[in-house]
Amino acid sequence: MEDSSPPLIRSAALAALLAALLALPLLGVRLVDSANGLSLSGRPELVAWAAGGVFCGRLIIDLFRRWIRDFSIRLPVPPPPPEWTRFGVGWALALFALVLPFLPFADRNLVDKATMVLIYIMLGWGLNIVVGLAGLLDLGFVAFYAVGAYSYALLSMTFGLSFWVCLPLAGLFAAAFGLALGFPVLRLRGDYLAIVTLGFGEIIRIVLQNWQDLTGGPIGISGIERPSLFGLSFKAVPPEGQTGFAEFFGLNYSADHRVIFLYFLILALALATNLFTLRIRRLPVGRAWEALREDEIACRSLGINPTTIKLSAFALGAMFAGFAGSFFATRQGFISPESFTFIESAMILAIVVLGGMGSQIGIVLAALLLVGLPEWFRDLQMYRMLAFGAAMVLIMLWKPSGLLSSRSPTIRLGGRA
Amino acid sequence: MRPPPLLDVHGLTMRFGGLSAISDLSFSAGQGEITAVIGPNGAGKTTLFNCITGFYRPQVGRLVLHHPDGSALGLETLADHVIARKARVARTFQNIRLFPRMSVLENLIVAQHRVLMAASAFSLAGLLGLGRYRRAEHAAIDLARHWLDRTSLTSFADTEAGSLPYGHQRRLEIARAMCTRPLLLCLDEPAAGLNPRESGELNQLLRGIRDEEGIGLLLIEHDMSVVMGISDRVVVLDHGNLIAEGSPAEVRGNPAVIRAYLGEPDEPAVVTGAEG
Ligand SMILES: Nc1ncnc2c1ncn2[C@@H]1O[C@H](COP(=O)(O)OP(=O)(O)OP(=O)(O)O)[C@@H](O)[C@H]1O
Ligand SMILES: [Mg+2]
Numbered sequence: 222m223e224d225s226s227p228p229l230i231r232s233a234a235l236a237a238l239l240a241a242l243l244a245l246p247l248l249g250v251r252l253v254d255s256a257n258g259l260s261l262s263g264r265p266e267l268v269a270w271a272a273g274g275v276f277c278g279r280l281i282i283d284l285f286r287r288w289i290r291d292f293s294i295r296l297p298v299p300p301p302p303p304e305w306t307r308f309g310v311g312w313a314l315a316l317f318a319l320v321l322p323f324l325p326f327a328d329r330n331l332v333d334k335a336t337m338v339l340i341y342i343m344l345g346w347g348l349n350i351v352v353g354l355a356g357l358l359d360l361g362f363v364a365f366y367a368v369g370a371y372s373y374a375l376l377s378m379t380f381g382l383s384f385w386v387c388l389p390l391a392g393l394f395a396a397a398f399g400l401a402l403g404f405p406v407l408r409l410r411g412d413y414l415a416i417v418t419l420g421f422g423e424i425i426r427i428v429l430q431n432w433q434d435l436t437g438g439p440i441g442i443s444g445i446e447r448p449s450l451f452g453l454s455f456k457a458v459p460p461e462g463q464t465g466f467a468e469f470f471g472l473n474y475s476a477d478h479r480v481i482f483l484y485f486l487i488l489a490l491a492l493a494t495n496l497f498t499l500r501i502r503r504l505p506v507g508r509a510w511e512a513l514r515e516d517e518i519a520c521r522s523l524g525i526n527p528t529t530i531k532l533s534a535f536a537l538g539a540m541f542a543g544f545a546g547s548f549f550a551t552r553q554g555f556i557s558p559e560s561f562t563f564i565e566s567a568m569i570l571a572i573v574v575l576g577g578m579g580s581q582i583g584i585v586l587a588a589l590l591l592v593g594l595p596e597w598f599r600d601l602q603m604y605r606m607l608a609f610g611a612a613m614v615l616i617m618l619w620k621p622s623g624l625l626s627s628r629s630p631t632i633r634l635g636g637r638a
Numbered sequence: 639m640r641p642p643p644l645l646d647v648h649g650l651t652m653r654f655g656g657l658s659a660i661s662d663l664s665f666s667a668g669q670g671e672i673t674a675v676i677g678p679n680g681a682g683k684t685t686l687f688n689c690i691t692g693f694y695r696p697q698v699g700r701l702v703l704h705h706p707d708g709s710a711l712g713l714e715t716l717a718d719h720v721i722a723r724k725a726r727v728a729r730t731f732q733n734i735r736l737f738p739r740m741s742v743l744e745n746l747i748v749a750q751h752r753v754l755m756a757a758s759a760f761s762l763a764g765l766l767g768l769g770r771y772r773r774a775e776h777a778a779i780d781l782a783r784h785w786l787d788r789t790s791l792t793s794f795a796d797t798e799a800g801s802l803p804y805g806h807q808r809r810l811e812i813a814r815a816m817c818t819r820p821l822l823l824c825l826d827e828p829a830a831g832l833n834p835r836e837s838g839e840l841n842q843l844l845r846g847i848r849d850e851e852g853i854g855l856l857l858i859e860h861d862m863s864v865v866m867g868i869s870d871r872v873v874v875l876d877h878g879n880l881i882a883e884g885s886p887a888e889v890r891g892n893p894a895v896i897r898a899y900l901g902e903p904d905e906p907a908v909v910t911g912a913e914g
Pocket of ligand 1: 679682684
């Protein structure tokens with residue numbers, strides 16, 4: 222590649238020159254306030270640093286670009302895996318998730334992180350209904366997560382209802398909010414829809430932040446009831462009239478029990494979401510979602526009412542976010558508007574897009590990559606976002622349509638898919 | 639002797655700003671007939687279809703669809719998906735509109751959404767896997783298979799619709815429209831881009847639909863061999879006005895039609911396909 226190195230140097234030199242010119246007035250001179258009044262003094266070393274820095278930076282970027290280009294050509298693009306492998310991978314992952322807490326290397330920390338990843342997987346699966354299947358770009362998904370969390374917290378604190386009663390109620394509330402958002406935005410598509418949903422997400426957060434009497438404002442709600450297993454408490458000292466989990470099973474009390482219980486709870490919720498989605502994809506509503514994503518006008522010419530189909534996608538996606546939200550509230554025992562910022566919506570959307578829009582297993586992989594890995598490298602806090610960005614860029618270069626973007630038909634001639 | 643009317647168009651006017659795409663158009667299409675709608679580019683043919691199927695709302699006029707049971711529906715007030723569902727008008731598009739990333743069979747199953755949705759009690763019964771829905775789905779597959787056979791697409795049933803060759807996509811769009819069990823089928827230039835062999839097969843298919851299903855067809859077509867070969871009546875539009883109506887033979891000899899297609903003697907000729 223000797224032939225192209227001079228332009229490489231030249232473009233870097235050009236950039237350095239430009240930087241020097243810019244830095245001269247910005248950094249090169251300084252006002253000095255002395256007894257004799259204001260005077261100017263030069264700082265040539267800063268200009269030199271700026272030019273040198275830009276020179277090196279530009280060189281690195283160009284080299285990196287070239288490397289990426291060669292790299293992306295060299296990387297094999299694997300053919301879509303045959304269906305049985307995907308099926309097998311799904312079952313293997315589910316099995317692994319089931320035994321994870323009992324594996325020798327699984328400590329409390331790992332189970333906790335796995336729980337976190339599972340929350341995002343569930344949220345990803347919920348959003349997948351809206352974005353991946355129905356093709357409605359929703360940037361405010363976290364709003365429904367928040368509605369679920371606050372519904373659970375408020376219902377449980379105000380009426381003393383148990384987690385198992387509040388869970389479906391929180392889902393219903395979130396679904397109702399999904400409908401409420403769905404109505405005004407039905408006519409919008411693409412970018413417009415994205416902007417309105419983004420606004421909706423922010424509205425919910427700001428309301429939570431300011432409705433002091435109900436939500437506690439920025440301080441949030443704490444002391445939220447922890448879940449119990451059929452009335453078996455996970456507290457060290459079970460409340461009056463309740464039996465402790467450890468006591469019931471004749472175990473020594475351990476705080477790990479609750480961590481493991483929460484892990485299985487979210488695993489069950491997530492798997493339920495997955496099964497529901499897999500099933501509904503094969504039903505008229507699910508097929509209509511995908512058809513709507515493909516071509517709305519054709520749908521209308523076939524007698525499909527886009528309004529009800531879109532609303533059902535919004536409501537069901539929101540419902541799963543609501544479930545995840547109430548789980549989040551019961552796990553943390555404390556919620557505040559801080560947990561429901563736009564960055565969460567962006568994260569969930571990134572998981573869905575990266576996973577390959579509509580692929581259930583793709584979402585698992587993407588969640589592991591985007592949530593699991595950064596959790597792992599917490600020690601390298603400073604570089605987390607950097608690594609995150611680099612990973613996204615690499616993946617978009619390599620697989621622009623997501624990790625797993627192939628789709629298998631929901632029905633086949635002469636047999637069910 | 640004309641068959642009973644299926645679609646009556648009365649004084650239809652459709653304006654876009656200052657432009658009258660259709661002005662005061664009246665004609666009727668008969669049951670069990672193929673009615674061809676022809677005219678030069680920009681004559682308003684697609685606009686007429688969009689009015690009939692509810693994608694545009696005409697400013698003036700009435701569109702009446704007569705059902706075999708004697709009831710009649712005014713299409714001009716109904717929403718597009720209601721027209722497809724209640725009035726049972728199906729259509730294809732000038733620029734093919736399939737669900738490209740779904741399989742061929744799925745395209746045909748989505749077309750039966752209405753029936754399947756009812757059978758699955760808005761998908762609830764389907765969620766529980768009840769027998770009623772399973773039977774309905776089998777029936778839907780059978781209907782899809784029937785139209786796959788009729789359009790010779792059976793061997794492509796499980797492939798992605800978007801990956802089919804152009805001619806196959808055109809046929810699939812017709813099959814999909816037929817899976818809604820329509821009373822009136824509107825086809826917007828179904829022969830466009832087909833080779834002569836495919837075009838001949840299309841004629842067979844359309845005649846078959848007319849004779850065996852007994853439904854009415856409304857057909858926009860530039861290919862005169864198709865128009866003259868299979869249509870029972872021809873309606874000719876030019877600049878949004880009806881300039882001729884009648885049997886293919888009558889229309890072919892009509893001086894106004896020849897003028898519309900070939901241009902006024904002192905005007906430069908217009909692009910045509912009217913040689914046949
Ligand atoms: N949505 C619209 N907005 C504005 N003008 C329109 C619209 N749809 C159609 N027109 C105009 O109406 C006139 C008739 O268009 P139309 O598409 O119906 O023609 P056509 O007969 O189908 O022609 P072609 O043979 O080229 O398909 C054209 O002048 C067109 O520009
Ligand atoms: Mg047209």
